[in-house]
Amino acid sequence: VFVVASRTYAQRACLKFARYIGATPIAGRFTPGAFTNQIQAAFREPRLLVVSDPRTDHQPVTEASYANIPIVSFCNIDSPTKFVDIAVPCNNKSPHSIGLMWWFLAREVLRLRGMISRDTQWDVMPDLFF
Secondary structure, eight states: EEEEEEEEHHHHHHHHHHHHHHHEEESOOOOTTTTTTSSSTTTTOSOEESOOOTTTTTHHHHHHHHHHOEEEEEETTOOOOOOOOOHHHHEOOHHHHHHHHHHHHHHHHHHHSSSSSSSSSSSSSSGGGG
């Protein structure tokens, strides 16, 4: 699982999400050809790509579509959904909103894996993702 966030206010949430679920983060600038150019030293073959905004992260979304990698994206009403397999509707323009969505997704992934119980609260505060 690769997690991509190019916007500055989504990078902290991306890094925290990757840390808690064990994914590989790409926060900041995405190197073009990382999913398609096998000669490149930074070549990667993810099985899933999670993107914070398909508009700003259009390069990894396009390359993932070339390599048939499924894409999960947080999408606003004006976000392009071309090549996006699962669009999670939310406000991805606000730092608090996008941080809370990454927190929700991390908590749900851990619950599905059985690492935390649904009966107890997750001890990680959402404020750490802002």
